[in-house]
Amino acid sequence: MTRLLALLTVAAPLALAAQDFPAAPPPATPLVATGLPLAQEALLANGLRLVVLPRPRQPVVSLTLAIPAGSAYDPADKEGTADVMAGLLTRGAGDRSAAELERAVDALGGSVTAFADPDFVTVRADATTDQAAAAFALLGDMVLRPVFTEAELAALKQRTAASLEDRLSEPAGLAARIFLLAAYRRHPYARRPTPASVNAVTRADVLAFHAARVRPAGSTLVVTGDITLAAAQRLATQALGSWKGLRPAALVVPAQLGTGPKGIVLVHSPGATTANLIAGTTTWGGADSSYVAGEVMTRILGDNRSGRLVRAFGERGWTDIAGASFLRTARLGLFQASAIVPLEAADSAVRELRAQFTALRTDLVPARELERAREAVAGRFGVDLQTSAQVSQALAQARALGLPASYLTTYRAKATAVTAAQVRAVARRVLPATGLAMVIVGDASRLYRPLSALGEVTIFSPDGSVLSPEAVLPLAPRSRSTRGGGGPHRLAGDRRARGRRGAAGDAGEPRRRQPGVHRADRHRHRHQPIHHRGVRHRRPHAERGTDGQGAGAGHQDLPPLRRRPGEGHRPARRRHRSAPAGHGHRRHRHGDRRQRHPGHPALPGVGREPAMDLPGLRLRGERAPRAHPDRVRHRAGAGARGHLRGLPRRPRGRQPAGVLLRDHDGAPPRGAGGAERFPDRVPGRQQVILPEVRMTLRSVFPGRATLALPALLVVGCAQAGPGTVTPQAAGPTAGSWTRPQYPSTYHRHADGAVLLRNATILTATGQELRNASILLRDGKIEAVGGDLAPPAGVAVVDATGKYITPGLIDSHSHIGVYAAPGTFAEDDGNEATNPVTAEVWAEHSFWPQDPQIPLAIAGGITVAQILPGSANLIGGRSVTIRMLPGRTVQELKFPGAPYGLKMACGENPKRVYQSRGPSTRMGNVAGYRAAWIEAEAYRRAWDRWNQTHQGDPPARNLRLETLAGVLRGEILVHNHCYRADEMAVMLDIAKEFGYQIRSFHHVVEGYKIADLLAQAGVAASVWSDWWGFKMESFDAVLENAALIQQAGARPIIHSDSPEGIQRLNQEAAKAMYAGIRAGIPITRDQALRWITANPAWALGIDGVTGTLEVGKAADVVVWSGDPFSVYSKAERVYNDGWLVFDRNDPTRRPATDFNVGQAAPGVGR
Structure with a gap:
């Protein structure tokens, strides 16, 4: 039997006890050992x-x-x-x-x-x-x-x-x-x-x-x-116990590890615009006592926010992609520092890297810098030991490495005790003046000469072949020029070129280039390059390697005891894979074929002596057999990179990179297999060729864009009340479009009237009333003011010393669609099957039993917008809910609230689909425009039919119904966007197609275009202090919300997090104080509006809630103290007049069935 998210018996409101709250945080206390009991050990008989x-x-x-x-x-x-x-x-x-x-x-x-x-x-x-x-x-x-x-x-x-x-x-x-x-x-x-x-x-x-x-x-x-x-x-x-067997053989390590690298190893990547640099050396076994000091040294050098490398490289404008890691293995660890820099800065980056190594070897680290690094190492270790799984794996790794059982309880104390002299001693061991391995991947034709000034450089191709400088450097002026069949330019005296020319070449006559031969084939004597497009960068984590198969693979929250060494800092992967192009060579992305130069064998091999003794350097091998096209292909990394039956594949050969924008039914177009959905009609096809993207927009009517959309289907979350559907008579005006779509069934819970007295009331209308009262009756605010006299029959609550605010509103939440406990079974936020999925509705993924809902209620949240994720250009409809216990999402839908449309720009949508969708920002923009073009035609068709009712109505298309609703102004656009330039582009797109963006979300660079946001009347929903987790989030400032407010725009503080939603008042406080410290006169009322009135406006419900005004909904929070203090908590939460949470009354604390659990038959709880 379904049990409700229900409160138990309703008790009469009790007087709130006054509490004294300190005006300042408590003083810092010495760090104590992690609170874990001592481990106990036993040896089994086997x-x-x-x-x-x-x-x-x-x-x-x-x-x-x-x-x-x-x-x-x-x-x-x-x-x-x-x-x-x-x-x-x-x-x-x-x-x-x-x-x-x-x-x-x-x-x-x-x-x-x-x-x-x-x-x-x-x-x-x-x-x-x-x-x-x-x-x-x-x-x-x-x-x-x-x-x-x-x-x-x-x-x-x-x-x-x-x-x-x-x-x-x-x-x-x-x-x-x-x-x-x-x-x-x-x-x-x-x-x-x-x-x-x-x-x-x-x-x-x-x-x-x-x-x-x-x-x-x-x-x-x-x-x-x-x-x-x-x-x-x-x-x-x-x-x-039945497991038998003696200890397996120990690892055999050669007495001599072979010749180390001589100077710089340069891997040739033709056309690359960046250089990937890694330098480091092996260290020692996992039980060595110097490991903790090594971690502190690594944090000083390679912390991904404030390390010396990030600061030095960032100040010079080279990159913020720099870091270091100190990896621990049983026998021989590895230290490495890495960076991704522009090609022209590679030699300078090497010099700077060497200078940083020298400084650590020779100078003592300043006290303040050492203290920060020690605190970071100790703090990270404690954070990584919060769950039983984390503790179990960390302890298993420690004992397997030969560390004592007390390792976990003493690590933090050891980290905080590391001295500057110990850091220097470790640096002298792991950063020797000579003997460091250094590898750089980039275009050797541009890197060889500047790097040669720094020492010996050996060039390799990606498959391990040694290359001579002449093979990669720009060709010298030619004494004679011949060109044949796309073959190479011939240098004077080059016998190989003459031998390939044939008779015509020997006669000195230039041969005509054969039609259809790719221009790059002129250089087929060069070596197969690695992927030469600009890589998509992601900020590295200095604490971990990135092979993905080490002890931390899939468990990135574990402490840095063991990682797979040597895999470096990997940027977010570009999932391009070259297809086989015949025996002995592979097809390059742009069509040329490259094979190993006959004069340069792979390592190790015969012939030319390799520059260094590296076993197994040849990395390329035969491709795995391809999956049958009708099978689901599971691949590591993301489902978006595999292929699911019925979804588009990337075209072969030199066709544009393509993605098929299908109708909501997912049926393939004619010729793509499968029966047509409308056998009595001949679908037409409209193709829009885009940069890197080909979008084929299916049409169910010949000669025009896809049609379908009645206006009345895109109204808000319908009206309150269950409502019965009246059977429709047959006729031209009857159909599914005439019936309600998932109307709200919300009804107000009947709590009695209550008067809250003697509180400080922040109304979010510019008033802060001391020793004031507020009267709630029948779900409405009936009076706000001084010492109100209690009407007869009204419960009175003494709120002396308390603060009262409007209920908090989170404009960006994924609660219920990414439900706890966070398994894949509850991962329902992204319909990542197509870049445009306007047809999906977040409410159809919403789980009312999400255990995160009661936690949000306890944080003072009364309303939230539930959004799809940001994998798609257009991700679907959002829904506004009242944060209440309920059985279904319809019971929680805010009556009359307009639907929202989630859009996303920037890194998220361009990195998801790879070969099946837009992979550039220009591809993103083309995708938006193509969708809106179809939506315009669809809207016109339905508007025309709604006026005339002549003939059959246009066919419904769920995707275009939503988009046409936006064009009519009935659905509000909420646009995930970080960069200032992209927000400006999105505003231009909105002008082109005649719709209004209601709010941008995340808006990390909103302060740069705050004036444009104010002029456009667009809200800016921001974090208080999130930054640095991907490239488009780097240029953030703590004063973002304050600067947007100062420009006259409408800032909002959102959570985008099941943890942040529990403390939204603290997020607003952080943003407010950051502005005040910068000299921006932010008032408490403005900061309160960031989490109440402004999000209410963005959701289109500001006429109902968001402020404490007579006649508005009784969405009220009683706080234990100043809501902008970290020490204050929500003590009472009224939602539409219902006391849904009372911290002092256990019967007024909602719990989901998931929390409560299932009882065995016949057993009481």
């Missing part, structure tokens, strides 16, 4: 080490098993075996298939994962405490009785190989891989899988590797949660 960390009253038990079977132990020429084996452990175990195993995991209320790093394969299982025994049993099945089916193996190899090929096609990924080889040389840690080596792994290889390496001796099982050592030992013995 040699398995068991570590238990009891955490009483924790609802989850986490198991982490570290097995010494990492990628360093992979068989020769079968690199990737450990990764494949780990991936298959979760794809069937015991008598369970992959699907049955997933169902078993769901029954545990937790998750299972397995992954490999250089030293270990880690297997994790999390479950609710009452399912601990089942979790142990499941872990035992996965480790002792894996299935390893051929079908799952083939699918996993295909995904892994494709992901590797993507990674190695990127400059950052390639630089990281070659740096790994240059630093580790012949150490087993240098071994990494390639597409060819992964495809070579067989089921027999996996079985043999499992038998040889997966042994109890040498493995460590860590258990955290509400469990004792005795109970864990009993369950572990039951599940893993």
Whole structure:
């Protein structure tokens, strides 16, 4: 039976106790050790080490098993075996298939994962405490009785190989891989899988590797949660007691690691406009006591916000993409610093990097800088130990590395005790004056000469071939010129060019270029380049590597104990993959074919002596077999990069990059397969060729753009009340468009009248009333003012010392569509199947049982706009809800509130679809315009039919219904946009098509065009202090909201976060005080309006709520103190007159069924 998000019995309001709140925060206190109990250990009879960390009253038990079977132990020429084996452990175990195993995991209320790093394969299982025994049993099945089916193996190899090929096609990924080889040389840690080596792994290889390496001796099982050592030992013995085997063979490390790199390793990427730079060296084993000081040094140098590299490179205008990492492995760690800089600044960046290394080696770090770095390292470690899963994995890694069980409790104290002398000593060990490995990926024709001034430079092609400088430098003036069939320009005396010319060339006669030959073929003697488009950058995290397969893969919130070394700082990936173009060479993105120069063999090889001794430098391999076109293709990174049946594919050859904008039914156009949806009509097709995007807009009528949209379907959230649908008589004016669409069924809950007295009332209309009262009756504000006399029969609440404000309104929330606990099952915010999905409605993803709803209510939120995500150019309709308990979204829909349309510009939509959609900002703009062009035609068709009712009505198109509603002014546009220039472009698009943008969201650079926003009458919904998490968010200022206010525009503080929505008052306070500190005279009333009246205007409900005025809805919050103080909390929340939350009354605290849980039959709660 469905249970409501309900409050229990309604009690009479109680007097609020006055409380004293300090005027200033408490003084800082010394840092104490992390509050974790001491770990307890036992050794099972089979040699398995068991570590238990009891955490009483924790609802989850986490198991982490570290097995010494990492990628360093992979068989020769079968690199990737450990990764494949780990991936298959979760794809069937015991008598369970992959699907049955997933169902078993769901029954545990937790998750299972397995992954490999250089030293270990880690297997994790999390479950609710009452399912601990089942979790142990499941872990035992996965480790002792894996299935390893051929079908799952083939699918996993295909995904892994494709992901590797993507990674190695990127400059950052390639630089990281070659740096790994240059630093580790012949150490087993240098071994990494390639597409060819992964495809070579067989089921027999996996079985043999499992038998040889997966042994109890040498493995460590860590258990955290509400469990004792005795109970864990009993369950572990039951599940893993039959596991047998001696300790596997130790890692064999050559006594000599081979020749290190000489000078700079330059990887040629023709046409690249940036240089990816990585420099560093190997360090020491994981148990070395210098690691903590190394972390502090790395933070000083490479912190991604305030590190020396970011400051030095940013001040010179080179880049903000710079950082460093200090990676910990069992035997030989790795330090690396990396940056992405413009090509012309590469040599200067190398000089600066060396200068920064020298400064750390020679000078003591200033006290203030050292203090900040120590606090950051210690603070990050504490943040990363909040859940049982995090603690379990961190402790498992520590014990597997040979660190003591007390490591977690002493790390922060050790970090804060690091001295400047220790930092300098570490720098002298890891930043030697000579011997550092340095790898740069960029256009060698432009980099070789400036870099040569800094020392020896060796040039490589991406596949590992050594290149001579002459092969890449611009060609010298020619004594004779011949051109044939797109062949190379011939230098005087070049025998190879003469040999290829043939008879015509020998006669000295230029041959005519053959039609259809790509111009780049003139240089086919050069080497296959890596992806030469400008990379899309993402700010690196100095604390972690980015191979994606280390201990942190998929678990980026874990402390920096173990990471896969050497993978560098990878920008957001461009998911282009070159298609095979025949034997021995691959097709370049622009059509030319490149093959290795016969004079330069791959490393290692015969012939020319390689510049450095690097095993396995040849990275390219055979492609994995392509999936059948009708199968779902699962690939690491994002579903948007794979292909789902029924969705458009990228055209082959030299056609424009394309995306098919389909109708809402998703049916393919004629010729694309499948039956036509309207067999009695012949669909026409309108094509709009765009830069990098071809949009084919299907039409269900020949000769005109796609039609469909009745005006009456785009009104607001309908009227209150359930309303019955009257059957419509047949006729030309009857149809689905004449019936209500998902009307609001909200009705006000009947709470009695109440008078709140003796409070400070902030009305959000410019008034701050001291010792005032407010009377609420029948869901309305009946009176606001001085000491009001209580009418008869009205409950009176003494609010002395309290503050009263309007209910807070969050204009940008995804609560309910990205519901807790945050699993993929609740990930319903982005319909990422097409760049334009105006047909979807966020309310159809909204889950009223989201446990985040009561938390938002407790933060004083009474109304919120629920939006789709920002993956699409046009993402769908938003919905405005009252933040209340309810069974359905219709019960929460704000009656009469207009719908919103979510649009997004910038990085999000251009990075999602890659080959299936716009991949540039100009492609984004073309996509918007193409959609609005169709919407105009659609609106005109329906307007014409609504006037005449002649003939059949136009066919409905859900996508264009929404867009036409915007053109009519019935749906409000809410536009996700960061950069100032893009907001200006969006305003121009709105003018072109005659609609109004109601509000921009996020608006990180809003302060730059605050005057334009004021002139256009557009609200600016901003964060108080979010910045730096992607390129378009870098140029942020804390005074953004204040500057927008000063220009006369309408700022709003939004959350975009289930955590931020709980403290929206504090977010407004931060923005207000930032403005005041900058000398901008922001008033408390203005700051309050940022979270009340202004968002109400943006949502079109300001005539109903948002201020404390007579006649408006009784949306009221009673605060324990000043709402702009971090110490104040919402004590009472009235929503439309209903006391929905009372901090002092347990019966007035909503809880969802998800929180309450299900009771077993016959068992009381």
